[in-house]
Amino acid sequence: MSISVLKPGLLTTVQDLGRPGYQRYGVVVGGAVDAFAARVANLLAGNGDNAALLEIALQGPALRFKADTLVAWSGGDFDAKLGTEPLPKDRPVRVPAGAVVSFGLAPHGARAWLAVAGGIDVPLVLGSRSTYRRAGFGGHQGRPLRAGDVLTLGAGGDWANTILASLLAAGRAATTWSVRPPTLGAQPKEGFVRAMRGPEWELFTPEAQRRFFAEEFRVTKDADRMGVRLEGPALALTAPRELISSAVNAGVVQVPPGGAPIVLLCSRQTVGGYPRLAAVAAVDFGRLAQLRPGDRVRFEEISLAGAHELYIARERNLNRVRTGLTRLVG
Amino acid sequence: MQITPLGDTALIVAVGGAIDEPTHQRVQAALRALEAPPLSGVVELVPAYTTVTLFYDPLRVLAAGAPAEDIAGWLAAQVRQRLENPPQLEETPARTIEVPVCYGGDFGSDLAAVEAHTKLPAEEIVELHQDPEYLVYLIGFSPGFPYMGGLPARLSMPRRASPRTAVPPGSVGIVNDQTCIYPLATPGGWNLIGRTPLRLFRPLEDPPVLLRAGDRVKFRAITREEFARLEALA
Numbered sequence: 001m002s003i004s005v006l007k008p009g010l011l012t013t014v015q016d017l018g019r020p021g022y023q024r025y026g027v028v029v030g031g032a033v034d035a036f037a038a039r040v041a042n043l044l045a046g047n048g049d050n051a052a053l054l055e056i057a058l059q060g061p062a063l064r065f066k067a068d069t070l071v072a073w074s075g076g077d078f079d080a081k082l083g084t085e086p087l088p089k090d091r092p093v094r095v096p097a098g099a100v101v102s103f104g105l106a107p108h109g110a111r112a113w114l115a116v117a118g119g120i121d122v123p124l125v126l127g128s129r130s131t132y133r134r135a136g137f138g139g140h141q142g143r144p145l146r147a148g149d150v151l152t153l154g155a156g157g158d159w160a161n162t163i164l165a166s167l168l169a170a171g172r173a174a175t176t177w178s179v180r181p182p183t184l185g186a187q188p189k190e191g192f193v194r195a196m197r198g199p200e201w202e203l204f205t206p207e208a209q210r211r212f213f214a215e216e217f218r219v220t221k222d223a224d225r226m227g228v229r230l231e232g233p234a235l236a237l238t239a240p241r242e243l244i245s246s247a248v249n250a251g252v253v254q255v256p257p258g259g260a261p262i263v264l265l266c267s268r269q270t271v272g273g274y275p276r277l278a279a280v281a282a283v284d285f286g287r288l289a290q291l292r293p294g295d296r297v298r299f300e301e302i303s304l305a306g307a308h309e310l311y312i313a314r315e316r317n318l319n320r321v322r323t324g325l326t327r328l329v330g
Numbered sequence: 331m332q333i334t335p336l337g338d339t340a341l342i343v344a345v346g347g348a349i350d351e352p353t354h355q356r357v358q359a360a361l362r363a364l365e366a367p368p369l370s371g372v373v374e375l376v377p378a379y380t381t382v383t384l385f386y387d388p389l390r391v392l393a394a395g396a397p398a399e400d401i402a403g404w405l406a407a408q409v410r411q412r413l414e415n416p417p418q419l420e421e422t423p424a425r426t427i428e429v430p431v432c433y434g435g436d437f438g439s440d441l442a443a444v445e446a447h448t449k450l451p452a453e454e455i456v457e458l459h460q461d462p463e464y465l466v467y468l469i470g471f472s473p474g475f476p477y478m479g480g481l482p483a484r485l486s487m488p489r490r491a492s493p494r495t496a497v498p499p500g501s502v503g504i505v506n507d508q509t510c511i512y513p514l515a516t517p518g519g520w521n522l523i524g525r526t527p528l529r530l531f532r533p534l535e536d537p538p539v540l541l542r543a544g545d546r547v548k549f550r551a552i553t554r555e556e557f558a559r560l561e562a563l564a
Contacts, residue, residue: 020385023376025539026473026513026531125533135473135514137533199334199342244349245470247376247383249340271378271470279337307338308388308401315389 001118001153002066005145009061009103014120014139014151015113017050019128023247023270030138030267031130032113033225034289036314037074040181041115043322044072044092046160051119052129052139056112058292060103061145065095068168069153070117070160074181076109076290082173091178092160094167109290110223117156117164133225134267162329179321185283185314191216193284194302194310198253198276200243208235208259212277212299217261219295225267228291234259235277245273251280251288253299263288281307283314331413333406339373339385341406343413346380349479353380354467358544363416369408370394377543378468384409426463426546429511429526431502432557433459437525440490444504444521447487456551458482459502459523464509464547474513474531474539478547481507493519500525502549511541524551527561 005012015038018031032038032055039049047053054061060078065071072092073080080087080103087093087101089112095101103112122129122140131139140149156164167173188194201209217232235255248254252264254274263280264272265288280288281302291297302310332344345360346353361377364384368375371390376383388401396404433456434441441452448455464478471477481504489505494517497503501512503520510520513530530540541547552560 020374022473022538023374024469024543025537026469026471026475027538126536126538134516135531135533196335196337199336244347244379245468246342246378246381247336247340249337249383249385251337269471270376271468276336279335282338304335304338304402305399309398311338311388312392312398 001069001155003116003151003153004064004066005061005147005149005151006064006100007062007102008145008147008149009056010059011057012061012145013055013131013133014052014122015055015130016052016128018130018266019126019132019138022126026270027126027135028132028267028270029250030132030225031128033111033265034075034113034286035266037181037286037289038113038115039318040090040179040184041072041074041113042119043318043325044074044090044179045070045115045117046092046157046163047115047117047119051115051154052122053113053115053120054145056103056114058110059105060112062100062102064100065097067097068164069095070156070164071095071101071114073112073114075112076106078106078109078112079104080112085173088174088178090180091175092163092167093174094164094172110292111289116153117160118154121152121154159326159329181286184317184321185310188284188287188300191296192298192300193287194281194307195251195253195278195299196281196302196304196307198278200275201277203237203241203275204255204277205236205238208233208277211235213301216296216298219291219293219297221293223291223293225265227262227264227268228288229260229262230297231260235261237275241275243273243275245271248272248276249279251282251285252276253278253280265289281310283307283310331410333409335402336383338388338402341384341386341402341409343382343384343409344380345382349379349467351465354465354544357382359416360413362419363413364409366417366419369405369412371405378470424544424546426548427541428548428550429528430552430556430560431524431526431549432552432554433524435554437501438523440521441523444485444487444523448485450484455485455523458485459504459509460549460551466541466543466545466547469539469541469543472512472514472516473533474541476511476530476541476547478509479507481509483507487521489519490521493517497522498525500527500530502526525557527557527564529564
């Protein structure tokens with residue numbers, strides 16, 4: 001089983017849930033920018049959470065499948081096709097042998113995750129199959145996909161095979177039901193992400209604190225897997241401060257001198273020394289992952305306990321869905 | 331000791347407020363204590379100059395007994411308890427690692443700038459740089475990149491005004507009171523004085539790095555010929 005890359009897309013990489021455990025050696029966690037969407041896509045393809053899948057950014061790839069394969073994709077609003085037909089999102093789809101799956105431009109949003117039954121079979125490096133582009137290892141040869149690449153797939157599980165057979169028998173490409181990741185958790189208001197105060201909140205002026213949660217920010221062109229630089233009201237410290245570098249986290253809103261904040265994502269550096277004004281709740285990383293240059297975003301304050309409540313509720317919902325899907329095939 | 335949340339999946343445990351050896355030793359002691367064995371739900375521990383940051387999975391901390399309304403507070407109390415009653419651990423002696431460096435020439439493109447800034451001749455800069463036994467305070471910035479303290483005050487120099495977009499791997503740099511080695515071709519603003527043929531980052535090994543926080547490092551000057559010979563072996 002394999003996939004041939006006909007067109008690579010703008011930045012298509014093999015990812016999983018990342019490479020935790022090596023940050024003390026300077027190795028970034030990385031993995032899918034929206035780990036939750038990646039987990040749902042994997043679930044719908046009958047895979048474990050951490051199976052390797054494709055992360056697609058802004059303009060997607062065209063891929064030819066060698067054999068009948070169950071796939072599922074989740075994330076931003078891409079114009080995805082199976083041959084010439086739409087490739088529906090958030091549900092298992094049977095891709096027949098020889099068919100081409102293609103992702104065009106994303107009219108909204110920035111990233112999607114395409115899971116294939118059995119996962120993408122690339123070597124584990126430091127416990128993960130995720131591509132670490134800056135260091136040139138992991139994923140498919142340590143780099144984004146190129147035209148002509150051939151990706152080997154693992155063997156799909158029993159669940160995937162049963163769904164595949166039932167789709168074939170019913171003469172359908174996709175299931176009639178779907179699992180949309182946003183429905184599994186209470187979403188922030190349109191245009192917002194929820195954030196907690198950060199460790200250096202108190203070092204900022206009252207005006208900066210007020211404006212951070214009151215005003216709109218615009219996503220600049222500096223937006224990648226490491227982080228998203230915003231522009232908006234300048235966020236000033238009460239006094240200049242030299243901080244001693246320490247570990248940072250995905251979702252952290254750090255403010256370099258100059259006052260334009262950066263929201264860190266999964267491939268952030270392992271340590272940083274800028275004041276951390278706030279931190280976006282983990283349940284809203286899906287929103288962050290879809291920000292593209294020119295988008296507007298606002299921050300809504302949430303308590304740490306409130307963020308945990310949302311996190312736990314979403315995990316419990318996902319577990320319920322997992323149980324339901326298991327029962328589906330008896 | 332101060333424990334501060336960093337978002338909803340990490341706690342920062344601060345054990346000091348300065349970049350110095352006693353603080354470094356406290357960080358290392360806290361790291362060892364928190365690892366023996368790791369607290370339930372803790373995913374990863376990341377030491378830095380004055381802190382150990384503890385990454386956790388809220389769901390697993392809840393499952394370990396935390397009350398739903400105060401997961402972080404409960405975990406912080408567990409951390410405090412562990413650090414106040416640390417397990418008796420054998421201290422592993424610090425490793426001392428010799429790093430061969432070919433100084434100057436096109437390997438040390440900033441050596442002339444260091445001469446101009448410090449008003450010292452190149453030979454003396456090279457001598458002074460080899461003199462101390464450095465302490466690796468932190469690995470960060472890029473995989474395997476060591477921030478090493480102990481640079482002689484006479485070599486102290488600020489960052490380059492404009493950083494390079496790609497520093498050659500193995501480059502040895504100095505800034506302020508620290509020295510470093512670039513493991514990969516990354517951007518960088520340190521003043522480059524030489525290059526080592528050793529590979530600092532080895533993704534196929536575990537741990538994947540030549541140097542770890544807590545290691546001692548001695549530099550040894552080598553010739554171009556020795557550099558070429560060692561590079562072939564690396």
